[in-house]
Amino acid sequence: MPEVNEESEVRQENLGGFAALGLSTRVLKAIQEMGFEEPSPIQERTIPSAMQGRDVIGRAQTGTGKTAAFGIPIVERLDRTIGVQALVITPTRELALQVSEEIARIGKFRGVKTLPVYGGQPYERQIRALRMGVPIVIGTPGRLLDHLGRGTLNLSRIRTLVLDEADEMLDMGFIEDIEKIFASAPQERQTMLFSATFPPEIERLSRRYLRDPVRIAIAPEQVTVPQTEQAFYEVRGHDRIEALSRVLDMETVERGIIFCRTKKEVDELSEALRARGYMAAGIHGDLTQRERERVLGRFRQGEVELLVATDVAARGLDIEHVSHVINYEIPQDAEAYVHRIGRTGRAGRSGVAITLIEPKEFRQLRDLERGIGQRIQRRELPSLEDLWDKRRERVKAELRAVLRSGRSLAQLRELVRELLEDEAEIDSLDVAAAALQLHVNGAEAVPVEEDFGDTGAEPGMVRLFINVGRAQGIVPADVVRAVANLSGIAGNVIGVIDIYDRFTFVEVPKAEATRVMHALQSGQIKGRSVNVEPARRRS
Numbered sequence: 001m002p003e004v005n006e007e008s009e010v011r012q013e014n015l016g017g018f019a020a021l022g023l024s025t026r027v028l029k030a031i032q033e034m035g036f037e038e039p040s041p042i043q044e045r046t047i048p049s050a051m052q053g054r055d056v057i058g059r060a061q062t063g064t065g066k067t068a069a070f071g072i073p074i075v076e077r078l079d080r081t082i083g084v085q086a087l088v089i090t091p092t093r094e095l096a097l098q099v100s101e102e103i104a105r106i107g108k109f110r111g112v113k114t115l116p117v118y119g120g121q122p123y124e125r126q127i128r129a130l131r132m133g134v135p136i137v138i139g140t141p142g143r144l145l146d147h148l149g150r151g152t153l154n155l156s157r158i159r160t161l162v163l164d165e166a167d168e169m170l171d172m173g174f175i176e177d178i179e180k181i182f183a184s185a186p187q188e189r190q191t192m193l194f195s196a197t198f199p200p201e202i203e204r205l206s207r208r209y210l211r212d213p214v215r216i217a218i219a220p221e222q223v224t225v226p227q228t229e230q231a232f233y234e235v236r237g238h239d240r241i242e243a244l245s246r247v248l249d250m251e252t253v254e255r256g257i258i259f260c261r262t263k264k265e266v267d268e269l270s271e272a273l274r275a276r277g278y279m280a281a282g283i284h285g286d287l288t289q290r291e292r293e294r295v296l297g298r299f300r301q302g303e304v305e306l307l308v309a310t311d312v313a314a315r316g317l318d319i320e321h322v323s324h325v326i327n328y329e330i331p332q333d334a335e336a337y338v339h340r341i342g343r344t345g346r347a348g349r350s351g352v353a354i355t356l357i358e359p360k361e362f363r364q365l366r367d368l369e370r371g372i373g374q375r376i377q378r379r380e381l382p383s384l385e386d387l388w389d390k391r392r393e394r395v396k397a398e399l400r401a402v403l404r405s406g407r408s409l410a411q412l413r414e415l416v417r418e419l420l421e422d423e424a425e426i427d428s429l430d431v432a433a434a435a436l437q438l439h440v441n442g443a444e445a446v447p448v449e450e451d452f453g454d455t456g457a458e459p460g461m462v463r464l465f466i467n468v469g470r471a472q473g474i475v476p477a478d479v480v481r482a483v484a485n486l487s488g489i490a491g492n493v494i495g496v497i498d499i500y501d502r503f504t505f506v507e508v509p510k511a512e513a514t515r516v517m518h519a520l521q522s523g524q525i526k527g528r529s530v531n532v533e534p535a536r537r538r539s
């Protein structure tokens with residue numbers, strides 16, 4: 001194994017496994033910023049060979065960390081004096097974007113730029129970027145061929161070629177296109193192929209185009225599973241936090257550990273949960289021993305009900321009576337899954353393990369099931385009505401308990417009587433219902449309209465200023481999506497959206513403005529935290 005880079009100033013103690021892979025300081029720093037603590041199995045095994053320029057065949061799918069497994073070596077092997085040096089072919093536009101963003105993050109401190117090219121986007125922008133000589137291009141086969149045909153993409157200096165999700169490309173009928181692209185690249189190059197499955201056609205492709213490849217398979221190992229009730233909920237990416245909240249409310253989680261992949265996710269999720277009124281705290285490798293002990297102490301004593309953690313931080317945790325383990329992000333493999341869910345149901349008590357799954361992760365879920373040799377039961381995300389039914393029963397039980405307790409209610413009865421005398425048009429049922437409204441939803445449920453002054457919006461609306469704009473790639477759909485998903489207001493009540501280079505204005509109904517502001521502040525737009533303020537009228 002290569003030696004640890006000596007000039008490194010980054011906090012290597014938090015990046016033990018990555019530092020041992022012989023990465024440069026700048027890449028280690030980027031990985032630290034991305035919040036990765038340890039290399040995933042595929043990364044641990046791919047990176048050393050790929051850094052030496054070997055061809056690689058990886059049997060791995062999304063969620064295993066395969067992007068960084070090829071992205072890190074690509075960034076490390078760049079030689080900045082020439083044009084396009086690495087090409088990644090992906091089956092879909094979404095994947096191209098994701099891969100491009102992830103490699104750009106890895107290359108951040110090396111000043112490395114990446115360019116996603118896919119159909120549907122204007123050619124001019126892509127051509128300009130290609131002319132400027134981006135070193136790493138990530139694209140879908142059709143558009144890549146177009147560029148090759150127009151002479152706007154030159155592959156003659158490619159050093160690394162990656163085929164990502166090869167089996168998907170096969171299913172989508174892209175194999176011929178891929179072979180044409182391969183033919184335009186120099187013979188002398190590194191080729192990496194990643195695929196979740198290896199049908200004969202993919203095997204043929206590998207034999208034809210890869211030279212003495214290192215084969216890396218992250219085989220789902222058979223592992224022993226503790227006696228824990230296991231279920232998964234299907235969620236769609238954007239409303240994960242909302243979905244999690246519903247699950248938390250429905251499942252009556254007394255003391256739960258919620259697992260995330262990265263330190264960043266831990267911080268963001270624990271904050272978002274606190275903003276929603278849960279007693280949540282996060283732990284990960286950046287905490288000092290003291291901070292860690294303090295959080296764990298509060299969790300043991302019940303001051304914190306939800307512990308949000310990375311796998312590394314949760315290792316060796318010894319906490320009794322964890323009622324639920326929740327995989328906010330699906331774990332990397334069956335072994336990690338079993339480690340996680342083993343945190344619940346200790347000391348003879350039963351526990352529940354819940355995993356949130358996006359439709360595109362179903363294959364990973366099946367792999368997990370194969371690895372543990374069990375089916376994981378599907379549960380439907382509770383609707384607002386289900387939650388209300390549950391809450392109703394709870395409130396009724398609480399009220400009955402107070403009424404039966406024999407506690408004196410004289411003072412409060414007096415208060416009700418006064419109200420009834422003052423307000424001729426209400427009766428005692430109204431008062432009781434209003435009191436319950438406060439109890440159930442808190443004062444927040446009653447929209448209190450703040451005075452935002454003149455923000456230059458249409459009547460009845462408030463114009464909000466957000467500190468991201470075109471330069472951050474923001475388009476109107478991002479704003480609508482973020483506002484609607486984070487604050488729960490309907491997309492069609494959102495008013496005018498003006499996007500400038502470095503900031504954006506959006507108009508929202510006055511009654512919702514406070515909520516939207518808070519929701520955006522604690523959430524993200526296109527993966528970025530933002531600052532939101534009421535706009536000031538232009539003079």
Ligand code: AMP
Nearest residue numbers: 036038039040062063064065066067261
């Ligand atoms: P991929 O399989 O490349 O699609 O990666 C799945 C997700 O895992 C992405 O969000 C990555 O940012 C994240 N990820 C990749 N490697 C690691 C790691 N070593 N530790 C934590 N998260 C990771």
